[in-house]
Amino acid sequence: MKSCQKQILALGIIALFVLTIFSPLVSSENQPDKTNGNVSLLDGDEEISLLRVEHYLFLNAEDNTNAFDVRYVFPPDYQYQVPILLEVLEDSTADILHYQIDDGTNEPNKIAKFTIGAMEKDERVLIHFSCWVLVKNHEYNDLSEYVKIPEKKDLPEETKIWLSSTDVVQARRILIKYTAMQLRGGGDNLISFANNISSFIKEHRYFLFFLQLKLGVFFSQDAITTLFINGENVGRSHLACALLRSNNIPARVLLANNDQGFWTQMHYMVEYYCPDYGWVLIDPTKGETPYDTKKQVVNRVCYPEDEEDTKTDYIFPLMKGEERWIWINTENVYPYYVDCDEGSKSQMFNESEITTDSFTADYAFFRTQNVFHQYEKYLKMNLTGENLGHLQDAISYQKQATSKLQENDDINEYIYFIDKAYDEYKDIDIS
Numbered sequence: 001m002k003s004c005q006k007q008i009l010a011l012g013i014i015a016l017f018v019l020t021i022f023s024p025l026v027s028s029e030n031q032p033d034k035t036n037g038n039v040s041l042l043d044g045d046e047e048i049s050l051l052r053v054e055h056y057l058f059l060n061a062e063d064n065t066n067a068f069d070v071r072y073v074f075p076p077d078y079q080y081q082v083p084i085l086l087e088v089l090e091d092s093t094a095d096i097l098h099y100q101i102d103d104g105t106n107e108p109n110k111i112a113k114f115t116i117g118a119m120e121k122d123e124r125v126l127i128h129f130s131c132w133v134l135v136k137n138h139e140y141n142d143l144s145e146y147v148k149i150p151e152k153k154d155l156p157e158e159t160k161i162w163l164s165s166t167d168v169v170q171a172r173r174i175l176i177k178y179t180a181m182q183l184r185g186g187g188d189n190l191i192s193f194a195n196n197i198s199s200f201i202k203e204h205r206y207f208l209f210f211l212q213l214k215l216g217v218f219f220s221q222d223a224i225t226t227l228f229i230n231g232e233n234v235g236r237s238h239l240a241c242a243l244l245r246s247n248n249i250p251a252r253v254l255l256a257n258n259d260q261g262f263w264t265q266m267h268y269m270v271e272y273y274c275p276d277y278g279w280v281l282i283d284p285t286k287g288e289t290p291y292d293t294k295k296q297v298v299n300r301v302c303y304p305e306d307e308e309d310t311k312t313d314y315i316f317p318l319m320k321g322e323e324r325w326i327w328i329n330t331e332n333v334y335p336y337y338v339d340c341d342e343g344s345k346s347q348m349f350n351e352s353e354i355t356t357d358s359f360t361a362d363y364a365f366f367r368t369q370n371v372f373h374q375y376e377k378y379l380k381m382n383l384t385g386e387n388l389g390h391l392q393d394a395i396s397y398q399k400q401a402t403s404k405l406q407e408n409d410d411i412n413e414y415i416y417f418i419d420k421a422y423d424e425y426k427d428i429d430i431s
Contacts, residue, residue: 256298
């Protein structure tokens with residue numbers, strides 16, 4: 001009976017859509033030009049944040065299996081963020097034989113690979129781990145209020161891949177182009193256009209999203225469906241990308257953990273390319289752009305071929321969406337989801353936030369990059385003897401660096417221990 005009621009209500013949603021499909025969009029002239037509202041720092045100062053993403057990854061075995069690999073998205077060294085280390089926590093019940101960090105198929109993406117020992121049928125194990133990340137906050141205060149919408153021929157070649165029209169980002173569809181034209185309002189200012197898109201997506205037919213949420217019935221998260229009846233952060237990101245791409249503005253989906261303050265199955269955001277500036281963050285769910293870099297950890301920069309894997313809703317049913325970012329090389333083991341109280345989940349924590357001078361901030365960031373690149377390099381090697389000792393000591397110093405910054409908000413203590421980690425890596429001799 002309840003199932004029938006849900007279906008009837010779902011049909012009601014569609015009926016509401018039919019009634020509202022031809023409702024006029026808000027003109028771009030009436031759209032608020034929203035910013036993040038942050039107060040600028042003093043000249044020469046920078047804000048540094050220590051972010052931690054904690055993951056609970058449960059695995060079920062459907063049958064007996066030998067040792068296998070689990071690959072999982074890991075934060076890349078990307079723009080204003082740099083990973084520090086991956087920390088496996090003591091309550092993990094999986095038999096973790098080895099772990100390392102590998103390059104993803106496309107730059108700058110990274111993958112954490114766990115080698116897990118044999119499992120028996122119906123056994124359930126947990127990989128409980130944290131990813132520590134250092135972030136230099138960027139508020140985009142240096143972004144001009146006016147940037148002309150580019151022509152395709154003037155774009156850097158490497159950005160043009162994110163002009164594609166895909167199955168879920170239907171940038172060439174007439175309705176997308178028409179909506180984009182209304183939001184653009186006849187102007188040529190990229191910044192205003194992006195602001196209008198961000199505000200529009202947050203508010204557009206929100207009551208339909210609310211109904212879907214209450215019913216637990218979500219439809220496809222592609223751009224067109226989201227335009228008709230709203231969607232989650234997945235669909236909203238697809239819609240933002242479609243509207244931008246329809247005007248020759250490269251736009252791409254980001255898989256992230258953000259500052260929502262509760263357990264989630266990750267979050268989807270967007271970046272668009274601004275000529276002579278670079279990539280600019282949008283959070284279409286919050287209706288904000290530019291969006292501060294300190295508010296999330298980016299786990300993956302999605303290429304067009306990834307977008308097929310972003311289409312599935314990750315709240316209903318059974319929190320399945322994140323499974324698309326987990327690769328297991330056996331058919332006998334699968335991730336376990338129920339909800340964010342039981343089963344796999346993740347959350348981002350802002351562990352420390354300090355303001356320091358630009359030189360110190362840049363040095364901390366640069367040295368962390370040095371250390372991380374050595375860390376991922378040597379994790380993959382079967383080191384022994386003194387070399388293994390240096391690796392273990394270096395990792396210990398990396399942990400102490402995060403601990404000192406977390407406890408004391410002291411960037412100098414962080415730098416002291418990250419420098420000691422760097423020295424340990426320099427002493428590894430594999431010649």
